[in-house]
Amino acid sequence: MGYGLKIYNDNGVLIIDGKYRNFSEYTSGSFSPNSNAYTTVSFTATSNLPLVGLQPQELGVGGSVSLIGYTKSGSNWTGFVASSLSISNINYKVYTSDTVNPADTYGLKVYDDSSNIVFHSGKKYFDIHLVDDSVAILPPPFYTNYDITHSDISNPYYFLSPVGYWIYGYVTGPQGPIGFFRHGVQKISSTSVRVGWTRVYGGVTTSLVSAGWNPTINLIVLQ
Amino acid sequence: MSDFGFRSYDAGGDIIVDGASLLNRFRYSTEVATGVSSNTTLSDISGKSTVELVTMVNPPTTGLWWWSMAHTVTRSGTTISWAPASGLPLIVSSASLIEVFLYS
Numbered sequence: 639m640g641y642g643l644k645i646y647n648d649n650g651v652l653i654i655d656g657k658y659r660n661f662s663e664y665t666s667g668s669f670s671p672n673s674n675a676y677t678t679v680s681f682t683a684t685s686n687l688p689l690v691g692l693q694p695q696e697l698g699v700g701g702s703v704s705l706i707g708y709t710k711s712g713s714n715w716t717g718f719v720a721s722s723l724s725i726s727n728i729n730y731k732v733y734t735s736d737t738v739n740p741a742d743t744y745g746l747k748v749y750d751d752s753s754n755i756v757f758h759s760g761k762k763y764f765d766i767h768l769v770d771d772s773v774a775i776l777p778p779p780f781y782t783n784y785d786i787t788h789s790d791i792s793n794p795y796y797f798l799s800p801v802g803y804w805i806y807g808y809v810t811g812p813q814g815p816i817g818f819f820r821h822g823v824q825k826i827s828s829t830s831v832r833v834g835w836t837r838v839y840g841g842v843t844t845s846l847v848s849a850g851w852n853p854t855i856n857l858i859v860l861q
Numbered sequence: 862m863s864d865f866g867f868r869s870y871d872a873g874g875d876i877i878v879d880g881a882s883l884l885n886r887f888r889y890s891t892e893v894a895t896g897v898s899s900n901t902t903l904s905d906i907s908g909k910s911t912v913e914l915v916t917m918v919n920p921p922t923t924g925l926w927w928w929s930m931a932h933t934v935t936r937s938g939t940t941i942s943w944a945p946a947s948g949l950p951l952i953v954s955s956a957s958l959i960e961v962f963l964y965s
Contacts, residue, residue, distance in 0.1 A: 766885050
């Protein structure tokens with residue numbers, strides 16, 4: 639695109655132009671996971687694509703959490719489902735691909751070539767502060783973790799993708815425990831986070847089971 | 862903070878964009894039905910970093926909900942591909958939302 643407005647950051651990275659939209663903050667809040675290991679959180683229905691960032695509680699205060707999916711009714715996105723056994727509050731922010739032109743008659747507005755608004759100075763957009771695309775951990779029974787430090791920002795939100803799973807069970811006699819685990823994030827401090835396994839279901843088994851899907855994960859740090 | 866370049870403030874006087882910003886740039890999305898494999902080529906992402914985010918759409922929250930998984934998504938060159946998780950042990954494939962963002 640050889641025309642229009644282009645804005646670069648200090649490192650020469652293009653951050654605003656008339657070609658690509660920027661997702662802006664739609665709503666935010668907090669929720670307390672329930673005993674089902676998953677929690678459905680509703681937000682005001684919107685036809686705009688959502689992206690939800692989660693901010694778990696600190697290590698020792700709460701458990702890890704991951705986004706399982708979005709809820710949708712007709713053409714509207716209505717909420718999200720998170721997986722966690724934590725008993726603490728988890729903060730969230732919902733960003734959307736809003737292209738509605740605000741009524742504001744001041745500030746900077748940038749449009750694409752279809753007259754959709756892609757940036758407006760009156761909205762809050764998220765930064766992709768960090769993408770770690772090499773998050774790899776060992777499954778149960780090893781339960782290894784992967785810690786990431788982002789010392790230049792505090793208390794960001796996180797998005798984990800893809801979220802893998804593992805089933806692990808063993809016998810200690812006629813039967814033994816079995817657990818179903820998913821990847822999740824847990825806050826270590828205001829400037830660091832841990833990717834590990836969250837146990838979302840437990841039962842009994844009569845045989846050794848260790849199987850699942852444990853991909854390399856992307857951790858996105860949002861602010 | 863830079864004393865030059867673009868800076869945008871909100872109504873409260875807080876900076877929302879400046880030279881340190883790494884604003885998300887949305888490139889592509891698709892909603893994929895259960896069991897579907899496909900791909901798309903995005904020629905303009907050549908030489909650019911992207912992150913592909915995938916989540917289930919209307920994941921089950923009853924019964925054996927923990928068996929459901931979103932699609933797997935990969936990028937090779939300028940092609941984004943997705944496939945159901947059904948080939949994995951014990952797993953039920955779900956519909957998925959795939960979102961691709963440019964960064965850095």
